[in-house]
Amino acid sequence: MPDPNSTASLRWWQRGAIYQIYPRSFRDADGDGIGDLRGVLAGLDHLADLGVAALWLSPVYPSPMADFGYDISDYCDVAPVFGDLADLDALIAAAHARDIRVVLDWVPNHTSDQHPWFRDPGRRDRWYVWTDRPNNWRAQFRRGGPAWARGATTGRFYLHSFLPQQPDLNWDEPAVEAAMHDVLRFWLARGVDGFRMDVLYRIAKDPALQDNEPGRAHDQDWETMQERLARIRGVLEEFDEDRLAVGELHLPTQADVARYVNWPAGLHMAHNFHVLELPWSASVFHATLTELYALLAPGAWAAWCLNNHDYSRLATRHGAHAVRPAAMLLATLRGTPFLFQGEELGLTDAPIPPDRVVDVDGRDPERAPLPWQPPTTAGPGAGFTTGTPWLPIAPDAEARNVATQRDDPRSVLALYRALLALRRETPDLQAGAIAFAAPDEGDPDVLVYRRGRRHLVALNFSPEPRPVSWPSDARTVLCTHLDRDAAHAPPPVLRGGEGVIARVS
Ligand code: NOJ
Numbered sequence: 252m253p254d255p256n257s258t259a260s261l262r263w264w265q266r267g268a269i270y271q272i273y274p275r276s277f278r279d280a281d282g283d284g285i286g287d288l289r290g291v292l293a294g295l296d297h298l299a300d301l302g303v304a305a306l307w308l309s310p311v312y313p314s315p316m317a318d319f320g321y322d323i324s325d326y327c328d329v330a331p332v333f334g335d336l337a338d339l340d341a342l343i344a345a346a347h348a349r350d351i352r353v354v355l356d357w358v359p360n361h362t363s364d365q366h367p368w369f370r371d372p373g374r375r376d377r378w379y380v381w382t383d384r385p386n387n388w389r390a391q392f393r394r395g396g397p398a399w400a401r402g403a404t405t406g407r408f409y410l411h412s413f414l415p416q417q418p419d420l421n422w423d424e425p426a427v428e429a430a431m432h433d434v435l436r437f438w439l440a441r442g443v444d445g446f447r448m449d450v451l452y453r454i455a456k457d458p459a460l461q462d463n464e465p466g467r468a469h470d471q472d473w474e475t476m477q478e479r480l481a482r483i484r485g486v487l488e489e490f491d492e493d494r495l496a497v498g499e500l501h502l503p504t505q506a507d508v509a510r511y512v513n514w515p516a517g518l519h520m521a522h523n524f525h526v527l528e529l530p531w532s533a534s535v536f537h538a539t540l541t542e543l544y545a546l547l548a549p550g551a552w553a554a555w556c557l558n559n560h561d562y563s564r565l566a567t568r569h570g571a572h573a574v575r576p577a578a579m580l581l582a583t584l585r586g587t588p589f590l591f592q593g594e595e596l597g598l599t600d601a602p603i604p605p606d607r608v609v610d611v612d613g614r615d616p617e618r619a620p621l622p623w624q625p626p627t628t629a630g631p632g633a634g635f636t637t638g639t640p641w642l643p644i645a646p647d648a649e650a651r652n653v654a655t656q657r658d659d660p661r662s663v664l665a666l667y668r669a670l671l672a673l674r675r676e677t678p679d680l681q682a683g684a685i686a687f688a689a690p691d692e693g694d695p696d697v698l699v700y701r702r703g704r705r706h707l708v709a710l711n712f713s714p715e716p717r718p719v720s721w722p723s724d725a726r727t728v729l730c731t732h733l734d735r736d737a738a739h740a741p742p743p744v745l746r747g748g749e750g751v752i753a754r755v756s
Contacts, residue, residue, distance in 0.1 A: 267304020279636035305352035352444035445495025481516035509546035520554035553586030572748035575731035582670035597663035622648035679703025
């Protein structure tokens with residue numbers, strides 16, 4: 252019988268955390284106010300200190316930037332604003348030298364309307380999705396509207412699930428599938444460790460283009476999805492078994508999300524936005540987390556993210572009292588933690604004055620630059636840039652910046668570092684089973700669970716003190732405020748927003 256708590260059979264992406272870099276806002280090396288690949292290289296030590304296993308780079312490819320890089324005009328190059336291919340090669344090598352893997356964003360559903368495939372009359376008709384009679388499909392951004400736009404020359408309509416500048420590729424055309432597989436091979440051969448797959452569930456649509464109906468979407472998650480994904484996995488495995496496929500899935504239920512990781516040649520992990528979108532309530536988290544774990548087939552693995560570049564930051568969404576227990580939750584759930592840059596500082600959204608709004612979908616606040624130093628000493632670019640930052644720096648940058656928090660033993664950054672170090676050295680936290688206490692067993696604001704044989708976690712979601720009961724042999728390992736003595740009995744009352752990891756004998 253294999254030991255269920257053994258980490259021996261875990262892959263790299265199951266052992267450690269993955270850190271999302273939004274390249275425009277991570278670090279600017281050339282002073283133009285926009286982050287770039289040399290900036291990422293210069294910031295790698297921060298990631299090594301934090302102790303993550305991998306970085307995921309949001310798109311750095313040539314793009315007209317209508318959707319800030321998710322509208323790609325060349326899948327196999329780097330946009331000049333970010334650097335060039337040699338910079339990306341150097342970044343991959345430097346990350347690997349620090350034992351940090353590199354995951355790229357792969358955007359298979361749509362290109363830019365400036366992509367040569369869309370501009371080429373010989374390809375445009377077959378490689379994209381066209382109709383004479385638009386159906387009821389809608390574009391996804393808040394402004395929404397019909398998902399069909401009239402082509403410039405033919406008078407027919409092409410599909411765009413996002414902006415009109417992002418035409419959907421026709422995955423029912425074998426040449427499209429082959430070309431997108433070749434994009435994967437191009438990067439895998441350059442040493443990339445895997446891909447975050449943008450809106451993956453949208454590459455399978457009803458080829459008859461029938462209207463969406465209540466309870467049945469025809470514009471996504473079609474029955475061709477499973478075989479298409481299996482062929483994508485096949486491409487990854489042409490290289491080795493260590494290349495990662497993590498998919499972005501916005502699907503109606505957690506059962507839908509679980510399907511993609513339960514398929515034998517499905518995703519290794521899926522971003523599950525049902526959890527990100529929950530209200531900050533212990534009982535609601537309990538219900539949603541237990542549901543997801545129950546849906547996973549044996550061997551299937553979860554991914555957890557509480558922030559990304561499309562959502563208001565957790566510190567703003569749920570408030571300051573949620574920051575530390577959220578960090579502990581992320582690091583101690585069974586599954587892989589994903590952090591979004593700035594989350595490790597407890598960063599809030601930056602308010603964006605109307606004349607500085609640049610995103611089509613209201614996502615500038617969470618995309619504000621990462622502050623590296625206090626603005627009072629480093630100047631208005633907060634160490635992110637020596638120039639004028641492309642978006643305003645968050646107002647809390649004076650306290651929430653890398654340099655200040657690195658020197659503070661009780662900062663949010665110190666907490667993330669301690670949590671990730673504990674996870675790295677504790678097989679229970681990597682491989683151990685998870686078992687939640689029933690909600691009626693304790694205070695409804697406290698989420699309590701056991702990991703593996705010896706670890707217990709209690710998280711107070713409330714800003715007020717809450718009681719918690721521990722077994723008599725429990726001893727504190729780590730608390731969110733980094734001020735309790737380890738090896739003593741854990742506290743019978745948790746402070747507002749406090750979490751504790753304890754060990755039993
Ligand atoms: C999901 C990405 O996370 C988002 O930023 C982007 O706008 C859409 N996909 C379209 O690519």
